[in-house]
Amino acid sequence: MENYRDGKLSIYRAARSIKRRDNTVYNALQSIHEDSIFVGEISQLWPDLPLIANLRCGLWYSPKFHSTCYFKSTDGHTNNWSFNTSRLNLHVALLSGQKGGCIIVDSTRKGKRFPDSMSKTIPIWTCVLNRAILNYRNKMLDSGLLMNREVADYSNCAEDVKLKNHIWDCSLHLPLWVPDTEKAAIEERIEKWTNQLEASGADIACISSCLKKPLRPLWISQKTVIWLNEVPDHNQWDFTPIILVSASSSSDVFRNKTTSEFSWNYIPGAGDDEESWARGLTPTHFWSHVHDLISSGPDLCNQKVADIVEKDRVYRAHRGEYAPPVTVKNLKMADDVADVSNVELPLASNMHSDDTTLQPSNDYCTTFWIGSTNLVVGTTKHAALMSNVDCILNCDKEPVSINLPDSEAHLHLPMVSSKLDRFSLFNNLPAAVNFAKLNLRKAHRLLVCCRSGEDISVCICLAILTSLFDDKGTFDDGRSFSETCITKLEMRRRLVFVCKFAITARPSRGNLKQVFGFLTGGSAASA
Template sequence: MEEDSRTTTTRDSIYRAARSIKRRDNSLYNALRSIYQDSIFVGEISRLWPKLPLLANLRCGLWYSPRFDATCYFKSTDGHTNNLSFNTSRLNLHLPLLAGEKGGCIIIDSTRKGKRFPDSMSKTIPIWSCVLNRSVYNYLKKLCNIDAGCDHDGDNIRQLLDKWDCSLHLPLWVSNTEKASIKARLDEWTRQLEASGADIASLASCLRKPLRPLWVSQKTVLWLNEVPEHGSWDFTPLILVSSSASGEIQRRTNSEFSWSYIPGAGDDEESWARGLSPNVFWTHVDDLIDSGPELCNQKVAEIVENDRVYRAQRGQEAPQVVVKCSKSNGVHSTKSDEILSLDASKPKVGMMNVDKESLVYWFASTNLAVGASQVVGKETSIDCTLNCDQNPISVPLSNLEEHLHLPMTGSKFDRFSILRNLPSAVNFAKLKMSSGKKLLVCCQDGEDISVCVCLAILISLFSEEGVFDGGKSFEEKSITKMEMRRMLIFICKYAVNARPSRGNLKQVFGFLWSQRENSDE
């Protein structure tokens, strides 16, 4: 018995020591220093093709450069083995339009899992680009109408079709079995895209060469004197850059500090960033890197709090969250319930070097727009506001009737928050838009909850042609997931940063279905 007890004690001691080493290696300073180190590589690659726009794959990729021209959102889960999918809720149709205009693009992402590339780059983007190429090919083929004779542009289209590559291009490390599985579903995914109502015509008019991914990592060998011009390729390149070195945590030393390199350190920012956002990090990058491991946590707390106060003084979004300090997040505290006040705001991302805090997305010629809560008061064309954020917005007393605050939370925190508030939201939209007023629906980031509310409003109060009718055509509509997906694709065409979660979309479907049942009674 004593021997078993000693063995257990020894095992526990080894386990505690291993956890202590892991906590030390995954400290805040190590993460920020690793990101900074990897950003040097990202900068070198972007300078090889300076004319190509640089895009961050949200959210991890956003940490690896101080400047991006745009963002995209491809999830690794769509490329996981046995979970392969083509998601029409994340079409990223602004990306091929941008790539077609500029001749290609560079996409930045990273992974912590010891792989050279995340699954978003190994499979999700290759699947996506292949399906888009096939859909464009089908559209051009119909346009040419070879069997019935071509119009005056027919010869040009026919030449384009002869060179158009619809092949599936995957990296070498994807197995033949998985490649065969993907190929078997390409026809199905292409039909889904063409049935979704996506604007394939715009893609066909913009893309003169098919999309094709290329992969670059820190282990890729590039001869700098032989880097080809992107215009010389017979395809539109999507240069997929995995910013981090693959492998385990590595101990590194310079003249000032010893620190541990963390592959894919920008991933899962909630677990380590302590309220720091990519924008704020790059604003204070020199101070943070020079602070060293001992002072980094304190420096981050000061920077985040100063940024929060700066925003609050200007009437901008400046929420506070309580973060429990524990040994698991690399903060040493004598009290397990010590509380820090941090800025929980997420980085605001937009398209092509626009002022990210003034973005408002209008849906075609409608009087409905979506945006982040910071834009309220900045956009003069807005007549009334529906605020879905948890925090109220300062509005003049004379304008109170034109403002409605319906605090909502995502499905992870409350499964029915959006469902409970949608009736009031749609009624407010109907009241204001019936008199021709322009309505802004906003939430903290303008990417999820406000998008779901706009989805409910567009389906409930607008006709199939996109004309406001106050809900007269609602009874004739087919409330199906396919129709919801079609309308969501319409929204994403304008609000390119839209990222509604599945749980929140389910609440919208539940609301629309209940409205239909009530109207039938």
């Protein structure tokens, strides 16, 4: 590739220039809006199944989702396959069991019909869960805790489930475009991943009781042919369907389209990498102003987006929320947290555990809340939460105005992501745990909050839970911690327990490494 000194662009620079020209906000929003029509049509084929967005890209493709999930494409990349116990997404399995299945929405820009999150990550997840459930049920049969008449509820057979393993399908179901050699390589790892799930402390018993049929993925894209008069009812299948909808066209070429007023270029997977194009706009903003934005046209769209984002910023600032001005240059947009709800983390002396998992009893009391910093604002929506909070640990970079009767009941420890500071969390953990200890000794109810309520606050609560509570969920002032050598497995078990309640938790690997370094008395990079 050659750069010409006479001012001519190289092929690379010319391609980048064309991409920047076509990858405008208006092109992206028009593409998302068009693809959302397809998503809506698919969701209406099975209206009883909950619609779930795979974060972050999938969240753009419908105005209303029942829930969200977080299956990463990197966990399905060739030769990088993994089953990550930090992102178990068990709420998806529970919801699917309750509703008879679910529809997950995602997209990809890479010219493929489906992202790797759908081609491999989710199929691996369903297979591992199915095998863990079967192992659990066989174990219960051996111990006499599960009777054959109970087996009949989910196997349609009154014989021993061990003799009828085929009725609980544990096969690895991958789409046809995944090569056999890759499928074989993944199958070799399934047993190891199943063992990791069983050792993580995940509540397999709860999932087993909820699921009457094994999980199985199905794939639908814009190239899928569906005969509307032959769409089966989801209850007719002998499995619990996880319907994977890839929202956009698989073409990797920008296609020119024309409406009655404007021409625009279609972008496959336009919702991906929102920091590079959205200019501070969030999916919530988009769907609240979708008609104004689409009708504004290419020339006015940028200004319309800027007005919407600024108006929302001023509104939140007047309410006392953290609302920094948005700049396009080097934009680092935080996730929209306007609808983030507080997560109650029940931990008390009436918690109990068995040999596989920590579970709350039916009459527990709440010790922790995990949430975003905007939860502490005195709004009607969150007034009930704040009336139950005795102390607040704010882990956000910015302070917030908090009214508590005791000035010592509020601690602000500014922390940032591990991508910005590899030691931010590690350096602040001693003060955070000490603050929690002093307040928990007084039986105070604690709110731990960060900007999103998904990463830093989750890691802080993990450190508090491991440092100050025993493995039964009882506060013991750190006595059991001083007598125990914390391993990665034990920390993973505690994290799985936290994520059972904080289902939107997305702790980063860098922050978890800092927590492990703190718990083992090492450095932030010791994990």
